[in-house]
Amino acid sequence: MTLKTITKTIKNQEIIFTNERALFWTxxxxxxxxxxxxxxTAYFRRNGIPVPSDILSDDLARLGALIKHxxxxxxLIVGDFLHxxxxxxxxxxxxxxxxxxxxxxxxxxxxxxxxxxSFLEKKSVEICGSELEMPxxxxxxxxxxxxxxxxxxxxxxxxxxxxxxxNKSVSLPCYRYSETQLVLPAFSRFTGLDTKxxxxxxxxxxxxxxxxxxxxxxxxx
Numbered sequence: 001m002t003l004k005t006i007t008k009t010i011k012n013q014e015i016i017f018t019n020e021r022a023l024f025w026t027x028x029x030x031x032x033x034x035x036x037x038x039x040x041t042a043y044f045r046r047n048g049i050p051v052p053s054d055i056l057s058d059d060l061a062r063l064g065a066l067i068k069h070x071x072x073x074x075x076l077i078v079g080d081f082l083h084x085x086x087x088x089x090x091x092x093x094x095x096x097x098x099x100x101x102x103x104x105x106x107x108x109x110x111x112x113x114x115x116x117x118s119f120l121e122k123k124s125v126e127i128c129g130s131e132l133e134m135p136x137x138x139x140x141x142x143x144x145x146x147x148x149x150x151x152x153x154x155x156x157x158x159x160x161x162x163x164x165x166x167n168k169s170v171s172l173p174c175y176r177y178s179e180t181q182l183v184l185p186a187f188s189r190f191t192g193l194d195t196k197x198x199x200x201x202x203x204x205x206x207x208x209x210x211x212x213x214x215x216x217x218x219x220x221x
Contacts, residue, residue: 003069004211006204010182011136011150016070017175019206020062021187024070028134031066034078034141034154035186038093059188060096067100074104076132078154078184079141081107108132108139143183150180157186159193160205160214171195174205174214 004019014026022033038056067075097105105125131140136150143153158176163169171193173185178201203214 002209004206004209006211006213010177013136017204017211018066019208019211020066021173021185021189021206022063022066023175023184024066024072029071029073030076031063031070031072031074032076032078032139032152032184033063033187034184035080035157035188036063036077037080037186037188038082038090055189056092057096060093063187064096064099067103072103074106076139077105077107078139078152079108080154106132108141143181145180150182152182152184154184154186156183156194157192158183158203159185159195160203161195162205172205172207174203176201176203178202 006017008015008017016024016026018024022031024031036059063075066072106128107125108128109130128139131138133139137152138146138149139152141153142155143151156176158174159171160174161169161171173193175185176183183201205212205214
Protein backbone atom coordinates (compact mmCIF):
# COMPACT_ATOMS: atom_id res chain seq x y z
CA MET A 1 0.00 0.00 0.00
CA THR A 2 1.18 3.52 -0.85
CA LEU A 3 0.51 6.00 1.94
CA LYS A 4 -1.98 8.68 0.91
CA THR A 5 -3.33 11.44 3.14
CA ILE A 6 -5.90 14.20 3.41
CA THR A 7 -5.32 16.95 5.97
CA LYS A 8 -8.28 18.73 7.54
CA THR A 9 -8.76 21.22 10.35
CA ILE A 10 -11.29 20.00 12.91
CA LYS A 11 -12.06 22.11 15.99
CA ASN A 12 -8.95 24.17 15.16
CA GLN A 13 -6.78 21.02 15.24
CA GLU A 14 -4.79 19.63 12.30
CA ILE A 15 -5.90 16.07 11.59
CA ILE A 16 -4.23 13.93 8.93
CA PHE A 17 -6.44 11.17 7.51
CA THR A 18 -4.60 8.23 5.95
CA ASN A 19 -5.54 5.35 3.70
CA GLU A 20 -3.93 3.08 6.32
CA ARG A 21 -7.08 3.11 8.52
CA ALA A 22 -5.73 5.57 11.10
CA LEU A 23 -5.46 9.32 11.50
CA PHE A 24 -2.74 11.48 13.02
CA TRP A 25 -3.45 14.35 15.40
CA THR A 26 -0.51 16.65 14.80
CA UNK A 27 -0.81 18.73 17.96
CA UNK A 28 -0.68 15.67 20.24
CA UNK A 29 1.67 13.63 18.02
CA UNK A 30 -0.94 10.88 18.35
CA UNK A 31 -1.98 8.13 15.99
CA UNK A 32 -5.67 7.39 16.47
CA UNK A 33 -7.35 4.16 15.38
CA UNK A 34 -10.12 1.80 16.38
CA UNK A 35 -11.01 -1.90 16.27
CA UNK A 36 -7.60 -3.54 16.18
CA UNK A 37 -9.16 -6.80 17.47
CA UNK A 38 -5.99 -8.42 18.80
CA UNK A 39 -6.74 -12.13 19.24
CA UNK A 40 -9.53 -12.40 16.69
CA THR A 41 -7.64 -14.76 14.40
CA ALA A 42 -6.67 -17.05 17.32
CA TYR A 43 -10.29 -17.01 18.51
CA PHE A 44 -11.48 -18.21 15.10
CA ARG A 45 -8.82 -20.91 14.92
CA ARG A 46 -9.72 -22.11 18.41
CA ASN A 47 -13.28 -22.51 17.20
CA GLY A 48 -12.31 -24.61 14.20
CA ILE A 49 -12.17 -21.88 11.56
CA PRO A 50 -8.76 -21.83 9.82
CA VAL A 51 -7.52 -18.23 9.77
CA PRO A 52 -3.84 -17.34 9.24
CA SER A 53 -2.13 -15.53 12.13
CA ASP A 54 -0.25 -13.24 9.74
CA ILE A 55 -3.39 -11.08 9.48
CA LEU A 56 -2.54 -9.59 12.87
CA SER A 57 1.17 -9.39 12.01
CA ASP A 58 0.32 -7.45 8.86
CA ASP A 59 -1.95 -5.06 10.80
CA LEU A 60 0.79 -4.41 13.35
CA ALA A 61 3.36 -3.91 10.60
CA ARG A 62 1.14 -1.17 9.14
CA LEU A 63 0.80 0.40 12.58
CA GLY A 64 4.55 0.31 13.11
CA ALA A 65 5.15 1.95 9.75
CA LEU A 66 2.72 4.75 10.66
CA ILE A 67 4.43 5.32 14.01
CA LYS A 68 7.76 5.70 12.24
CA HIS A 69 6.38 7.86 9.41
CA UNK A 70 4.72 10.39 11.72
CA UNK A 71 7.24 10.03 14.57
CA UNK A 72 4.22 9.41 16.81
CA UNK A 73 4.63 9.65 20.57
CA UNK A 74 1.35 7.97 21.45
CA UNK A 75 -1.18 5.59 19.97
CA LEU A 76 -4.80 6.01 20.98
CA ILE A 77 -7.01 2.96 20.32
CA VAL A 78 -10.69 3.92 20.42
CA GLY A 79 -12.09 0.60 21.56
CA ASP A 80 -11.96 -3.08 20.66
CA PHE A 81 -8.22 -3.37 21.14
CA LEU A 82 -8.88 -6.98 22.16
CA HIS A 83 -11.34 -9.37 20.61
CA UNK A 84 -11.79 -12.15 23.16
CA UNK A 85 -9.41 -11.54 26.04
CA UNK A 86 -5.87 -12.91 26.11
CA UNK A 87 -5.07 -15.76 23.75
CA UNK A 88 -2.11 -16.97 21.70
CA UNK A 89 -2.25 -14.01 19.31
CA UNK A 90 -1.45 -11.64 22.15
CA UNK A 91 2.18 -12.81 22.04
CA UNK A 92 2.40 -11.32 18.54
CA UNK A 93 1.37 -7.93 19.96
CA UNK A 94 3.85 -8.22 22.84
CA UNK A 95 6.70 -8.96 20.44
CA UNK A 96 5.68 -6.06 18.23
CA UNK A 97 5.42 -3.63 21.15
CA UNK A 98 9.06 -4.17 22.16
CA UNK A 99 10.06 -2.16 19.08
CA UNK A 100 8.37 0.97 20.44
CA UNK A 101 9.21 1.36 24.14
CA UNK A 102 8.91 5.15 23.87
CA UNK A 103 5.34 5.10 22.48
CA UNK A 104 2.49 5.56 24.93
CA UNK A 105 -0.43 3.25 24.11
CA UNK A 106 -3.80 4.33 25.46
CA UNK A 107 -6.95 2.23 25.17
CA UNK A 108 -10.60 3.26 25.47
CA UNK A 109 -12.67 0.22 26.33
CA UNK A 110 -14.96 -1.11 23.62
CA UNK A 111 -17.65 -3.77 23.60
CA UNK A 112 -15.06 -6.49 22.91
CA UNK A 113 -12.82 -5.23 25.71
CA UNK A 114 -15.20 -6.34 28.46
CA UNK A 115 -13.16 -9.48 28.96
CA UNK A 116 -10.83 -9.56 31.93
CA UNK A 117 -7.79 -7.57 30.87
CA SER A 118 -5.85 -7.03 34.10
CA PHE A 119 -2.78 -8.45 32.36
CA LEU A 120 -2.62 -5.23 30.32
CA GLU A 121 -1.97 -3.18 33.43
CA LYS A 122 1.44 -4.82 33.76
CA LYS A 123 2.39 -3.65 30.30
CA SER A 124 3.14 -0.21 28.94
CA VAL A 125 -0.48 0.38 28.00
CA GLU A 126 -2.98 2.61 29.72
CA ILE A 127 -6.64 1.62 30.12
CA CYS A 128 -8.65 4.84 29.98
CA GLY A 129 -12.10 3.48 30.80
CA SER A 130 -15.11 3.88 28.57
CA GLU A 131 -14.18 7.37 27.35
CA LEU A 132 -11.32 9.83 27.33
CA GLU A 133 -11.45 13.62 27.26
CA MET A 134 -8.66 15.26 25.30
CA PRO A 135 -10.04 18.71 24.48
CA UNK A 136 -11.44 19.58 22.06
CA UNK A 137 -12.30 15.89 21.49
CA UNK A 138 -14.04 13.15 23.46
CA UNK A 139 -13.00 9.62 22.55
CA UNK A 140 -15.60 6.88 23.00
CA UNK A 141 -16.00 3.53 21.26
CA UNK A 142 -19.64 3.53 20.17
CA UNK A 143 -20.97 6.61 18.32
CA UNK A 144 -23.64 8.66 20.00
CA UNK A 145 -25.14 12.13 19.75
CA UNK A 146 -23.99 14.33 22.60
CA UNK A 147 -24.68 18.05 22.71
CA UNK A 148 -21.66 20.26 23.26
CA UNK A 149 -19.03 17.62 22.46
CA UNK A 150 -17.13 16.46 19.40
CA UNK A 151 -16.98 12.68 19.65
CA UNK A 152 -14.38 10.47 18.00
CA UNK A 153 -15.47 6.82 17.93
CA UNK A 154 -15.25 3.53 16.05
CA UNK A 155 -17.33 0.34 16.35
CA UNK A 156 -19.38 0.69 13.13
CA UNK A 157 -16.62 -0.28 10.66
CA UNK A 158 -18.03 2.33 8.22
CA UNK A 159 -17.78 1.80 4.49
CA UNK A 160 -19.23 3.23 1.32
CA UNK A 161 -20.35 1.54 -1.90
CA UNK A 162 -19.43 3.20 -5.18
CA UNK A 163 -21.30 2.37 -8.34
CA UNK A 164 -19.12 1.63 -11.34
CA UNK A 165 -20.01 1.19 -14.96
CA UNK A 166 -21.95 -1.83 -16.26
CA ASN A 167 -23.82 -2.43 -13.00
CA LYS A 168 -20.64 -3.09 -11.06
CA SER A 169 -19.82 -1.64 -7.66
CA VAL A 170 -17.05 -1.62 -5.09
CA SER A 171 -17.24 -1.17 -1.32
CA LEU A 172 -14.46 0.71 0.44
CA PRO A 173 -13.76 1.52 4.09
CA CYS A 174 -14.13 5.14 5.10
CA TYR A 175 -14.07 7.73 7.84
CA ARG A 176 -17.51 9.18 8.57
CA TYR A 177 -17.76 12.71 9.94
CA SER A 178 -20.10 15.60 10.68
CA GLU A 179 -19.97 18.86 12.63
CA THR A 180 -20.13 16.98 15.91
CA GLN A 181 -18.53 13.56 15.43
CA LEU A 182 -16.03 11.44 13.59
CA VAL A 183 -16.29 7.66 13.19
CA LEU A 184 -13.10 5.77 12.40
CA PRO A 185 -12.80 2.75 10.09
CA ALA A 186 -11.73 -0.57 11.59
CA PHE A 187 -7.94 -0.73 11.65
CA SER A 188 -7.93 -4.49 11.29
CA ARG A 189 -8.53 -5.70 7.77
CA PHE A 190 -10.18 -8.81 9.23
CA THR A 191 -13.51 -7.03 9.66
CA GLY A 192 -16.63 -6.37 7.64
CA LEU A 193 -17.99 -3.05 6.38
CA ASP A 194 -21.20 -1.29 7.32
CA THR A 195 -22.04 0.53 4.11
CA LYS A 196 -25.38 1.79 5.46
CA UNK A 197 -24.07 3.85 8.36
CA UNK A 198 -22.83 6.87 6.40
CA UNK A 199 -26.26 8.24 5.50
CA UNK A 200 -26.03 12.01 5.07
CA UNK A 201 -22.60 12.24 6.67
CA UNK A 202 -19.47 13.23 4.80
CA UNK A 203 -17.06 10.39 4.10
CA UNK A 204 -13.37 10.11 3.45
CA UNK A 205 -12.99 6.81 1.62
CA UNK A 206 -9.81 5.07 0.63
CA UNK A 207 -8.22 2.15 -1.15
CA UNK A 208 -4.67 0.86 -1.33
CA UNK A 209 -3.52 3.75 -3.50
CA UNK A 210 -6.20 6.43 -3.12
CA UNK A 211 -7.93 8.59 -0.54
CA UNK A 212 -10.79 10.91 -1.45
CA UNK A 213 -13.70 12.81 0.08
CA UNK A 214 -17.39 12.48 -0.66
CA UNK A 215 -20.39 14.41 0.61
CA UNK A 216 -23.53 12.89 2.05
CA UNK A 217 -25.15 12.56 -1.38
CA UNK A 218 -22.30 10.39 -2.63
CA UNK A 219 -20.74 13.15 -4.76
CA UNK A 220 -17.00 13.75 -4.82
CA UNK A 221 -15.97 16.80 -2.80
